[in-house]
Structures are given as C-alpha cells and as structure tokens.
Amino acid sequence: MPRIVVDVMPKPEILDPQGKAIAGALPRIGLTGFAAVRQGKRFELTVDGEITEQILEQARHAATTLLSNPVIEDVTRVEVIEEDAP
C-alpha cells in the first residue's frame, strides 16, 4: 500500500543531547570521520488506496500539529514514497 513519509528534525538552534551522545559513541567503535550527529524521526503513514492531494494535505497537517512540535522541531519532508519491492 502507498505510504507518505514524514521526517522531523530538531531545530538547528536546539541542542540535540541524543545526537551529541551518538557522536561521542562513534569514535569508540573506531569511526572517527564524523564531526556531529543530529537525531530526528521518520514517520510512515500508510494509505489504504490512492494518495490524493487531500490526503497529502492531511499528512502535512498531521506533521505540523501532532508529529512535530514547532517550538523544538522542523518538518523537513512530507513525501509519497514508491512501493518497496516485496
């Protein structure tokens, strides 16, 4: 079934303590090539049937009202994704 992907990231000016902890752990497994890590969230909204502009609009609304908090997060993507191969 078709899906809409919503990506949410912490705002650039907000310190991301989880991302910072991950950045600190990477060198411990020998991976030293990364200067910083920021951790976000990905949501997949599955649609039963065709994705219309109206449903896409609902997804955008969900993204800004429930899936993210505009005080600390930005919605960076609301997009229909192609069906994965089975």
Next chain:
Amino acid sequence: MTSTSIETPLIGDLQSMTGNDDGPLAAVRVGVVTFPGSLDDRDAMRAIRLAGGSAVELWHGDHDLQEVDAVIIPGGFSYGDYLRAGAISRFAPLMEQITQAATGGADALPVLGICNGFQILTEAHLLPGSMIKNEHLHFLCRDQRLRVENADTHWTGEYWAGEEVVIPLKNQDGQFVADNRTLDELEGEGRVVFRYVGGNPNGSRRNIAGISNTAGNVVGLMPHPEHAVEAGFGPDSSARGEVGLRGGTDGLGIFTSVLRKLVG
C-alpha cells in the same frame, strides 16, 4: 498539621492530621486528571486534602470537568512519553475542556501542571516553550532548591517573591527550552515563576523551573511540590531551616495558595 512536626505520621487518618475538614477551604474542589501512565495523581490528590481542600478524580477521556474550581495535571509518563512527552495526552477530550476553561483572563480556571503535566501544558500551547532531554541525558532524581520568583500567581500566593523552597525533582526530559524572544517576554512579564538555585540540574534555559501564562492562572513546573507536603514523606531538607528525616514540606504552599485564592 504543623510543618515543624518531625514525628512520622505514616499514611493514616488525613482528617485528624489536617484538622480542617470542615474549614472554608474544604469547599474548594480541585480536580486531578489521570491519563494512561500518570503516576503522581494520587499524590496530588493527597496534597490537596492535606492543604485542606477537596480532591476530585478526573479521567482524561471524559468530557465533563465536574464543575471543579481548579485542575492539576499530575506527573508521570502519560502514553509512555511516546512521540514526545505530553504530545498525545494533549489531544485528550478533557484537555479540550481544560484549555477552553483556562483561557480568558484572571477569572479563568486555575491549572497547575507538574512535570509531565507541565509538558502537556506546553504541548497544548497553554504555556510557551517545550521540554527536551536533560543536557546530561540521565534520569535525575534529587531534592532540588528553587526560588519562587513570582508570588502573585494563583498557585504561589502563599510564598513571598524571592523565597526559596526544596522539593523533589525527577525526570529525564526536563530541559526547558524556548527561543530568546519568548524567554525575554517571560522574564519581562514576570512569568518566570520558579528558578533553579544552586546549579542548573538539566540545562534549562536561564535556570527556569516553572512558568505561568499572562493571567497567572496557569502554572507549570518540572519539580514535584506534591512530594513535599507531609512530614515523614518529604525531602530531608527545607529552605526554612533544619527538618527531620523526610521532614520537608515546602511544597504545601502551592496547594494552599490556590485554595486561599479561590476562597478569596
């Protein structure tokens, strides 16, 4: 009950302890909302009774505020903190009623959000800002010293501005954040109600532990005043001087404040 009492009363007959069950404050009905995952709803109800008021159980899924005079949104992990702390609870049917009743000036419904309750109030846009993970990423549980910055809100009238209190702090997502414009506005309007003293425990902007809305009827704070209301079950210290083991009751004033305010 006197706050200097060091004897441990244990869980017992509340009425004999408070001694004011038929006093004027008993007519004030304060609702405490339970969500799936609330933890401190019973403690908040007990705090209301110890302060002399009447506690009313409220259920998040109901549409009826049962004509309560004030509401406490208690601490805990409603919906397991899924998505973001408070993000799902904010859309509970009862929250719609509360949001409506709490908006509209100084006569609006007094609402106190403690810890997860504070997070719910920010998600509901009744209070500005938001809480993110503690700077150090650890769950922190300790007795915390705070300064009451604003003693004019509905929930802090029993204190004086500048008075310090010691009440427990226990959370993982306790770092208060907001943009600088919002922070300046909060400071300028005297809406920073509580500030951490003796070190910032979680990275909160400008050491902010609690804030209010413009009218002062809605207050949110991260530490737990309901855990510092009863000698024998409170912190080991008090900002008012030496107390016995678990003898700190500095949080009780929050609850007596709203009762006195409502009695007029």
